[in-house]
Amino acid sequence: MIRVLLADDESLIRSGIAAILGSDPGIxxxxxxxxxxxAADLAARERPDVALLDIQMPGVDGFAAIEAVRAASPATAVAMLTTFGRDEYVARALDGGASGFLLKASPPRELLAGVRAVAAGGAVLSPKVTGRVIEGFRRRRGADAHARLDTLSPRERQVLAQLGSGASNAEIARTLHLAEDTVKTHVSAVLSRLGVRNRVQAAIIAHDAGLSETARD
Known part of the structure; x- marks a missing residue:
């Protein structure tokens, strides 16, 4: 049996969610x-498997409650339950130690599946949130990759673009009309300036920055 603690300052919301959870014989x-x-006091007394915490509560809000609940009952997994799917909320909750982020408007089966997943030690994001989180991650990676490109000379960018396409030193030399020893020197400089250990890591940065596409043009 999965034992759940539910925290929300609106009694009607609590009642509705409790009814959904109660529809599952395993919860x-x-x-x-x-x-x-x-919520922290109840966690200390009841030692629930999962705590579902609303974000916007008076006094100690959901973000502060994550730490308080986990301190009171370290074995309790925490999932945030909220109306708001803002990216900054998701990031802050996950950074604080939450294992899940579910929207109150989620279908009952999604809510139940999320509770079961968190209780089993997994992590879960509402599908409506997941896409934005992934896209935000991609944007951050792309921004980081472009910032790293600022450390490279125009020729080094050309070499990195070729690395991103999987070209060998000999192939880069032919494409850029350079001596192979010169290419080796440029590759070493690119790895050093980007702060990576090998060609694969450099290729990932090239891909994130969109350079690998330009190498095929």
Whole structure:
């Protein structure tokens, strides 16, 4: 039986979510709280498997409650349950130690599956949130890759583009009309300036920055 603690300052929301959780014979709600402090007290007493915490609660909000609940009951997995799927909320919750992020508007089967996944030691994001998180990650990687390119000379960028396409030193030499020894020197400089250990890592940066596409043009 999965034992769940539910924290939300709106009693109607708590009742609705508790009813959904109670529809699963493998899940039981062992406590309901209206704020983060009460949630921590209940966690210490009930030792639930999962704590579902609303983000916007008076007094101790959901973010602060993550730490408080985990301190009171270290074995309890925490998932955030909220109306808001803002990227900064997701990042802050996950950085704080939450194992899941579910929207209150999620279909009942999605909510139940999320609770089961978190209780089993997994991590879960509502599908409506996952796409934005992935896209945000891609944007951050792309921005980081472009920032690293600023350390390279125009010729080194050309060499990196070729690395991103998987070209060997000999192939780079033929494409850029350079001596192979010169290419080796450029490759070493690229690896050093980018702060990477090998050609594969350099190729990943080239891909993230879109350079590998230009090498094929």
């Amino acid at each position: 039981t709600v062992v406590g309901e709280a209206a704020d983060g402090r009460e």
